[in-house]
Every structure is written in C-alpha cells, then in structure tokens.
Amino acid sequence: MNTVSSQDAAIAATGGASKEYLTFMLGEEQYGLAIIQVKEIRGYEPVTKIANAPDFIKGVINLRGDIVPIVDLRVKFNVSEATYNEFTIVIMLNVQDRIVGIVVDSVSDVINVTENEIHPPPEFGVAFDSRYLDGLASVDDGLVILVNIERLITSREIGIFDSMNQQNEGSV
Amino acid sequence: MSVDMNQFHTVFFEESQEHLQTMEELLLNISTDDPDAEELNSIFRAAHSIKGGSGIFGFDALTGLTHVMETILDKARNHELELTTDIVDVLLSTTDTLGDILQAYQDESDINWQQIEEGKTALESILSAQGGKSEDAELSPPVDTTEQDDSFGFFDDAPGQPEADTGADEDDGFGFFDDAPGLPESDNSAEEDDGFGFFDDAPGQPEADISAEEADGFGFFDDAPGKPEAAPTASATEHDDRDGSYGFFTEPKPAQPIKDEDAYGFFTQPESASTPASKIAAKAPKPTAKPSAKAAGKNDAGSVRVETTKIDTVVNLVGEMVITQSILSMIGEEVEGNTGEKLSGAIDELSRNIREIQEAVMSMRMLPVSFIFNRFPRLVRDLAKTLDKKIDLIIEGGETEVDKSMIEKLADPLTHLVRNSLDHGIESSDKRVAAGKPAIGTVVLKAEQRGGNILISIQDDGGGLNREKILDKALANGLDVDPKMPDEDVWQLIFAPGFSTAEAVTDVSGRGVGMDVVRKNIEAIQGGIDIVSEGGQGSTFTIKLPLTLAIIDGMCVSVGSETYIIPLLNIIESLQPKSEQIKTLANDTMLWSRDQYWPLLSLREQMQIDEPDKPIENSIIVLVEIGKKRYGIIVDQLLGKQQVVIKSLERHYKKVDGISGATIMGDGKVAMIVDVDNLMKNEQINQVGLA
Numbered sequence A: 001m002n003t004v005s006s007q008d009a010a011i012a013a014t015g016g017a018s019k020e021y022l023t024f025m026l027g028e029e030q031y032g033l034a035i036i037q038v039k040e041i042r043g044y045e046p047v048t049k050i051a052n053a054p055d056f057i058k059g060v061i062n063l064r065g066d067i068v069p070i071v072d073l074r075v076k077f078n079v080s081e082a083t084y085n086e087f088t089i090v091i092m093l094n095v096q097d098r099i100v101g102i103v104v105d106s107v108s109d110v111i112n113v114t115e116n117e118i119h120p121p122p123e124f125g126v127a128f129d130s131r132y133l134d135g136l137a138s139v140d141d142g143l144v145i146l147v148n149i150e151r152l153i154t155s156r157e158i159g160i161f162d163s164m165n166q167q168n169e170g171s172v
Numbered sequence B: 001m002s003v004d005m006n007q008f009h010t011v012f013f014e015e016s017q018e019h020l021q022t023m024e025e026l027l028l029n030i031s032t033d034d035p036d037a038e039e040l041n042s043i044f045r046a047a048h049s050i051k052g053g054s055g056i057f058g059f060d061a062l063t064g065l066t067h068v069m070e071t072i073l074d075k076a077r078n079h080e081l082e083l084t085t086d087i088v089d090v091l092l093s094t095t096d097t098l099g100d101i102l103q104a105y106q107d108e109s110d111i112n113w114q115q116i117e118e119g120k121t122a123l124e125s126i127l128s129a130q131g132g133k134s135e136d137a138e139l140s141p142p143v144d145t146t147e148q149d150d151s152f153g154f155f156d157d158a159p160g161q162p163e164a165d166t167g168a169d170e171d172d173g174f175g176f177f178d179d180a181p182g183l184p185e186s187d188n189s190a191e192e193d194d195g196f197g198f199f200d201d202a203p204g205q206p207e208a209d210i211s212a213e214e215a216d217g218f219g220f221f222d223d224a225p226g227k228p229e230a231a232p233t234a235s236a237t238e239h240d241d242r243d244g245s246y247g248f249f250t251e252p253k254p255a256q257p258i259k260d261e262d263a264y265g266f267f268t269q270p271e272s273a274s275t276p277a278s279k280i281a282a283k284a285p286k287p288t289a290k291p292s293a294k295a296a297g298k299n300d301a302g303s304v305r306v307e308t309t310k311i312d313t314v315v316n317l318v319g320e321m322v323i324t325q326s327i328l329s330m331i332g333e334e335v336e337g338n339t340g341e342k343l344s345g346a347i348d349e350l351s352r353n354i355r356e357i358q359e360a361v362m363s364m365r366m367l368p369v370s371f372i373f374n375r376f377p378r379l380v381r382d383l384a385k386t387l388d389k390k391i392d393l394i395i396e397g398g399e400t401e402v403d404k405s406m407i408e409k410l411a412d413p414l415t416h417l418v419r420n421s422l423d424h425g426i427e428s429s430d431k432r433v434a435a436g437k438p439a440i441g442t443v444v445l446k447a448e449q450r451g452g453n454i455l456i457s458i459q460d461d462g463g464g465l466n467r468e469k470i471l472d473k474a475l476a477n478g479l480d481v482d483p484k485m486p487d488e489d490v491w492q493l494i495f496a497p498g499f500s501t502a503e504a505v506t507d508v509s510g511r512g513v514g515m516d517v518v519r520k521n522i523e524a525i526q527g528g529i530d531i532v533s534e535g536g537q538g539s540t541f542t543i544k545l546p547l548t549l550a551i552i553d554g555m556c557v558s559v560g561s562e563t564y565i566i567p568l569l570n571i572i573e574s575l576q577p578k579s580e581q582i583k584t585l586a587n588d589t590m591l592w593s594r595d596q597y598w599p600l601l602s603l604r605e606q607m608q609i610d611e612p613d614k615p616i617e618n619s620i621i622v623l624v625e626i627g628k629k630r631y632g633i634i635v636d637q638l639l640g641k642q643q644v645v646i647k648s649l650e651r652h653y654k655k656v657d658g659i660s661g662a663t664i665m666g667d668g669k670v671a672m673i674v675d676v677d678n679l680m681k682n683e684q685i686n687q688v689g690l691a
Helices: A002-013 A149-153 A163-171 B006-029 B037-057 B060-077 B085-107 B113-133 B230-237 B270-274 B277-283 B293-299 B308-334 B337-364 B376-387 B404-425 B429-434 B467-476 B487-495 B514-524 B682-687
Strands: A018-026 A029-034 A038-043 A057-063 A066-072 A089-095 A098-104 A106-114 A133-139 A142-147 B366-368 B391-396 B401-403 B441-450 B453-460 B528-534 B538-546 B551-559 B562-567 B571-575 B582-585 B588-593 B596-602 B620-626 B629-635 B637-645 B659-664 B670-674
Touching: A018 A089, A018 A098, A018 A142, A029 A106, A029 A149, A057 A098, A057 B670, A089 A106, A089 A149, A098 A149, A106 A133, A106 A142, B006 B037, B006 B085, B006 B376, B037 B060, B060 B085, B060 B113, B085 B113, B308 B337, B308 B637, B337 B366, B366 B404, B376 B391, B376 B404, B401 B404, B404 B441, B404 B453, B404 B514, B404 B538, B467 B487, B487 B514, B487 B528, B514 B528, B551 B620, B551 B629, B551 B670, B562 B637, B588 B620, B596 B620, B620 B637, B637 B659
Parallel strands: A029 A142, A066 A098, B391 B441, B562 B670, B596 B629
Antiparallel strands: A018 A029, A018 A106, A038 A089, A057 A066, A089 A098, A133 A142, B366 B401, B441 B453, B453 B538, B528 B538, B551 B562, B551 B637, B571 B620, B582 B588, B588 B596, B620 B629, B659 B670
16 A cells, blocks of 8 residues: 555656656666665665574664664575675665665666556566566666565565565555 | 634643542542642632533533532532542542543543433432531522533523633633623633623613623622622622622632632522522631632643653654764774864763763653552552551652653552552451551552662551462462472562462452562563562562663673673673583583572574584573573673663564664664563473473
8 A cells, every 4th residue: 555655656746657766786687666765875884683584684784773674685586696895785765664775786877767668577587576576667778677665675575574564465 | 613623622631631630639638627728629620620621622421520520519618518538439439430531532432421420410419418418408409410511590591502712721710601601711802701690681680890890790699688798799800800700699709819710609509599698698708718829820830741752752862872972982082192182072071961961851751650659549548448448558759750651561560569468468457456556557659769770669567478378379379389488489479370369359359360460561661579578567569670661781792793782680690600510401501500500591592693602611601580580691701781772673673582672882783682581482491390
C-alpha cells in the first residue's frame, strides 16, 4: 500500500507520469531505484556485526544516532566480489519509516523515466526475482533495470522487516 | 454553533481527570467531624468544573451525576449536611463512576447508564436522609434530581444545554441556571450580562437591580415583604464583575472574589421559596467560605503540557551530542601545541554544558512518585474496610522523581505489594492487640533516591513472613529447598510462580499468580526486589530501580575485535579463572566459584564471531545473575565501566536474540548490549541441573 502511495506522490511531484531513478551498478548490470526513497549516499564504514544474521546483512552502523542495518546486495545476489574499501558505496534508503543501507558496486546517474518508456521486466537474466522489478527502461548507454526497492527490502527474502510487513508481500 | 468542539474535548478530558484526582485526594483526607471549608470548596469547585464542561460538550451522563454531587457538597460546605464516613464513601465511589463515564466518553464507547442511575440513587438517598435531619426539616426533599438535563423543575421549560462557548469552561456560572437562556457562559463578555434571577420572568417581579454596577443582581427576595436583608445582596454583587449573581438568599457567597464559583446552590433548597424570608436570613451569616485568592493561585501551576514524544526527541538529540562530544575530544587529543590546548579547553567546556543539558532534559521525563503513590490512600482505605482491619498508610518521599516510562510500569507491582502487605502482612486488630501491638497497623510507603538508584519500599508492621510455611509450601511445590537456607533466600522463594501461603484465596490476594509477576515487571524495568522480614515485627519489600531506563551502567567487554556491553546491574563478579576451577560435565564447561558451579557460556560462540577461541584460562569470566538464572559469560577482556545510552535495534532492524539493544561508543561505533536474561536459555540452565 505504501509502495503505491509513494509512487503516486512521486508521479505527482514530477508532473505527469515521469519519475526519477538513481542508477547503480551491481556486477555487470545497471539498475535503477526510485530516487524519492534515497536518503543519502555515503562511503562504506566498518559495521558492527549482528549475531545470527545472514551473510548479506553486514551489520549495523551509527547513522547520526540511528542504528541502521547494512545489506550488501552484491552478496545477496552473488553478483560481484564483495570488497570493502573507501570506494564502496552505501545507499541509505527510507523504507516504510525506517532507514536501511544497501551496498552496491557503484552509483552512476539520476535519470528521468516516463511511464511509457518502461517495458515489462525480463523473465531471466536478472539477479532479482521479477516481482521486485518495475520494468526495464532504455537510456543512452543501454538498459536500466528498474527495481522496486521497497518491495525488495521489505521482503521475507531480505528478512529485516517484521512479519507484519512480510505478510503484506503476498497480497501485493 | 459551528465551532468544532472536538479540539476542546481532549483538554476537557485531561482537566476532568485532574479534577477527579483532586476530588479523590481531598475526599480521602477530609475530616468528617470538622471538615475544612476550603477543602470542601475545592471539592465542590472540581465537581462543578466537570459539570460545567460536560454541560458544554453535551456529556449528559457526567452532568447529571456531578450535579447531584454538587448539591451534596454545597450542603456540606454550608453546614446544612453533616459529612459522615458513609457519605464520603458514596462520594468516592461517585468519583469512580465519573472516571468510568469520562473514560467511556473518551473511548467513545457505550455509557453505562445503569451505573449512573445507581450512583445517582445513592447520592440522592444521602440528600433525602440528611434532609430530614437538617434544620429545614419541615421542608420537602429537594428537587427532582433524576432528570438528565438537570433543569430543576422551575426551569423545565427552558431550552436545552447552553450554547457552548470555547472559553466558557473557565467562565462558568453553572448551576441551576445552566439551562436558562442567555446565561453568561454563552458569552465571554459576561461582565455585561445581567444576572438572571429566579423569577426574572415571573409576573410582577420587582425591579431588583438596585445598585449593582456591572452585574445586576436579581435577588429572589429582594423585594419580598419583610425582608430587610435584600440590600446586602446587591452590594455583595458589586464584587463580582464577571458573572451575574443570583443572590436569592442573601447568602454572603456572592461576595467571594473567587470568580469561578459565584453563587451556586440557590436552589439547593428551592423549597425554601415558600419559607419565610426571616428564616433564611437567619441562616445567612453561617456559611463561612473563605474568600480565597489562594485558590486562584493554585490553578495556575505555570506549566506547559508537552507531548512525551517531543521530550524523547530532545533526549535522543542530547544523546547524539554526548556521542559527538566524545568523538570531538578524541580528535582533540590528536591536536598538539597551543591550538591543542585551546581546543581541549573548549571541549571541556562543551562537555560540561552537554552534561548539564543532559541532566535538565532527563529531568523533564521525570515524574514524582506521588503520581502512583497517590492512588494508595484510597486503595488502603477501601481494602482495610473490606478486610475489616485498621490500617494507617504513611507515605514518604512522594516527591522523589522517577522516569516516566518506569512510573507506568511500577503501578501494578506496587499495587500488588501494597495489597499483599494489607492482606497478609497486617494482622486483624484482635491479633495485634493480643500480640501487644497497637490495634492500628501501619504501612509505610517510601521512596528515596540513593546514589544512582531509586529505592521504593513498602514496610508493614504486621506478622512478617513465615519461614516454615514458605519452606513447606516450597517443598510441596517441588522447589529445590534446603531447610537451612538463609532467610533472604527463603523470602525470595515467594517469587516462584504459583506460590502462595495464604490459607484462603480471597479476592484481595492469595492466588499465587502475583509475586512472580511482580518480580518480572520490576526486572523488566531493570530493577530488583529485596525482602527483609522478621517474625512478628513485619516485613519490608524494597524495590531498587535505576534512575532512568534510557541510560544504563554497563561493563564494556571485548571479544575479538568486537565490543559488547553487559549491564552492571546483572554482574556479580568478574574473574580470571584458574584451571582447577574449570570442570567439564558431559559437554558442559562449569566454573567452581562462590561454593557453587556456574554454567559457562562463550560470548564469542553466542555472537558468532569467527575468530579462534582463547584458552579459557586467559579469558575473563563475568558472573551474572538475573532472576534465578546465574551463569558465567566468557569474554576476552574487560574494557571498563561506562554509562551507555540505550538505542533500539528494532527501530530500523529487528529483535536479535541475546541482545537487548545497542549503544554508540565514544568512537562513534555501535556496540551491542547483552540481554543477560535472554542469552542463556532456560533449557540450557536446566540441562546442567542448576535451575
């Protein structure tokens, strides 16, 4: 439900059915996520590990007083070698009133995509399950896979949100 | 009126709650033999304010009941009705009913009209019973009080509730004329309003506004034949520049400068309309309500209502400042030379200021314990009656301040303990006298701050805990007990689930579900409970609480490169084990210390730190205790004691087993706080047979 409303808001805000996406690299592919959900982009910093967490949840960091979990999408989708240095990028997302950081290979650009430019997502060849995708869009230098980041982050697969949110997933 | 009333409802509910609380407090303290006029006035005012507000908002259920209550109170303060304990009882239960109705309106749930009717009947029976005794004995009992709209016969034809005005609840003038059209409360500019007299529209009413300047007083008997006292009425009204005064009976009341309560109760004896004026005049000098500017001052507490979430935000921000400041001082140490000195001076200053801000902000979250203590006089009074015991409750240190979140969680366990003291602690008067003790038992409820802790104790001078009984019961319950156990260990047995030595289960206590819940609740707010008891002398239950829940004293320990915090409250001792202390039973490693075996648990394993284990002889074992669990946590090193600000992990992540929260260390890194209760599972403890 939140997904819909925030997208609507985005559409309304950008005037018409056009939406801004932040594009980032995961392995060989270029992905995009709705920029409205991006809180900030920062460099990777050492995390505090959490016991009993899957390996793609790197741990938590102190984001100005908030204890924020960091999810490494590279590890989760096994797309590239996970190295951590000062060039490693963390995108801080606002998802359903929470803050979650995701680690990606790099961020590239902010693009404007209108609704009729979005094509249905491919069934294969993408690291993500198609239910986390909004579609495909073509830009100058190739295709961008548009990720529904909110649905992905709140999914049971990532498992950092409570069961209440995960149950919603089924009905989406 | 198109004004949206809802926005005022919240204020009304809050204020009414306060009024009810005031009424209850005053009623409890009132002496029936010689009631203090000022106290009666305060109770009356409280009832009156609720009635006024409820009338405005159309909460008829409240209006009706408070109205009758007001009538009784008015009679009491006019010495027309003698207060008895029974009347106070009925009034107290009326405040309960009012509280229920208020809650119902607040929740927008159904009103229990039956309860209201019962309440009213009880109140009215007082009126009729006392009416017979009063000096107006020949008069019929007062007016029809059962009518919901509280129009009193005379004004039955008056239109319904007054037009509400936003400011009206301060501006009052409620009473019998609530329903009369054109009352001052319909208008804030009450000064210009005329007072409406009883017979305003009665045919042949004489012009009575003799001399009143701004408010014209219409005296009922002003022009009544043979009543010379009419004039004082008019002059009395001069004092009152806001509301019209209705000085029918020339009572001196209108002379009170108290704005929010002029001249009520004219019709408390409307039947007097038929009595000769002389009789009433004779009564006039009697009422002694003190003119009290003091009362006006009392209402003006000079405080602001702030949402707790706002305060919490400030608390959090201050927490951030503390962290930033410690990061800053670490960087400051790296700066050398003259600039470094200046910088460290400035940083010292900053940290002093931050500490002061922190204390100031923390104090905003604090509430005096009297917040919960205040309910106990009532509880003790009612319970003593039920149990047919004589009990004095002494409250000390009600001004001690405790974190608001703790206050809420303290109420239940405290109530339970007090009930226990009354029910099981204090003996019946006969028994007490036989034992050479005063017939009246004493329960002392005391709060004090000692160091970094708040101590709340419940002390009774009753029979004390019965060691043998507890031990027998423990054996019967299959608990592992030793007849030679020291007293304090025996007392702790009563916290076991299902434990009750009461001979009979009463509705007061004795079901044995309570004490383990009491201890759980107290441990949930990081507290502990101690018992001291001496046969025949009484028992003292002492609850020890941290000053605040937002900050705990912790021991920083390291495992590999990670830092963890163990709450100091749970730590008994930290030691470096000698190899002969370590025993292995089956697969479990145990430590022999303090004459017992402690199951051990490696924090490295629990937290899944993939660094090789250190040999146990080179590690540190932290012995911890929570509830009945006692075990040792193996860590690499102790880093030192530190106060840490607790941060929620669940805010952005989720609950983690064995972790109660996180905190941010001086270097800005996150450290996990160990949940001592949760880390070692019950099964694990049972497995090694040390439950």
